[in-house]
Amino acid sequence: MLGIEIKSEEVSFDSVKTDISKISYLLGVNKYTKSRQSQPDEMTLVVGGKNNIINGEIINLNNSKIVFKKITALSYTLNTYFKDWGVTASLSVDNATNSFIMKLNNVSFNLQKKLDMTSRQRLVAIILLNYYDEFRVSNPYLVNGSSIRSENESPIGKSIYSFTIGWGFTREQSIDDELSARGGSVDEIKKYECTLLGTSNSCFFESLGCVTISTFKCNIAS
Incomplete structure (x- = not known):
């Protein structure tokens, strides 16, 4: 059909x-x-x-x-x-x-x-x-690309930003999932000398749940 x-x-x-x-x-x-x-x-x-x-x-x-x-x-x-x-x-x-x-x-x-x-x-x-x-649909959690580039783009030098992301139907579930994702990335976090800069939450629009995002600054120098 x-x-x-x-x-x-x-x-x-x-x-x-x-x-x-x-x-x-x-x-x-x-x-x-x-x-x-x-x-x-x-x-x-x-x-x-x-x-x-x-x-x-x-x-x-x-x-x-x-x-x-x-x-x-x-x-x-x-x-x-x-x-x-x-x-x-x-x-x-x-x-x-x-x-x-x-x-x-x-x-x-x-x-x-x-x-x-x-x-x-x-x-x-x-x-x-x-x-x-x-x-x-038009997402109410939109951000202006130019305004977040300064936060998330890699700076000049040998550092880069990386992220761990977790998802759940509630904020609490997304927080728990992000902690699991972060735990699974612990070897890379240590290898690249990553420093946690902060954690934030965002939610999808049509009852799709929420995400928790942690941002790390990492040293990629050999």
Whole structure:
């Protein structure tokens, strides 16, 4: 059965989106571009960005393609491929039942339940939820890119900023998850002589939960 049409008021931009959220920026994203809409119920978007260090590993989402599809009046899916990890990933969101199902290489995860996920699986969940949040509606937690570059860009020299990110349906759950992610990155934190600068919270818009972000300044000198 054919899907139903994606209406203009259901997505947060027409062609290029640069008013990104803080979460997108920390993931290394600086813009989203709509590349085509070959069917009324489906659109393809491309990510623009750079490398960033998240949860102890380098992540690069630049040139990632995302297929965003409307399934019913209240449900959507998005699909993408993480080329550096060799992982095909999708997120299905049903606002009628408040259901969030993630698939990684055809293995399903119900994000409403507390799951024993690896650090990378948790990170993929955060990326997918953030993609959906950015595309579906105008995010009230937007930040101006120029204003956060001074906080988060690497300074001149041999230091770089890195981040640990945790997610949960409540702020408390996201705090607990970030502590787990930080614990899993402890070897990298020691190796690169990282100093914790601070921790903050942000929440997604459509009941997708919250994230906790810790920022570290690290010494990358050999």
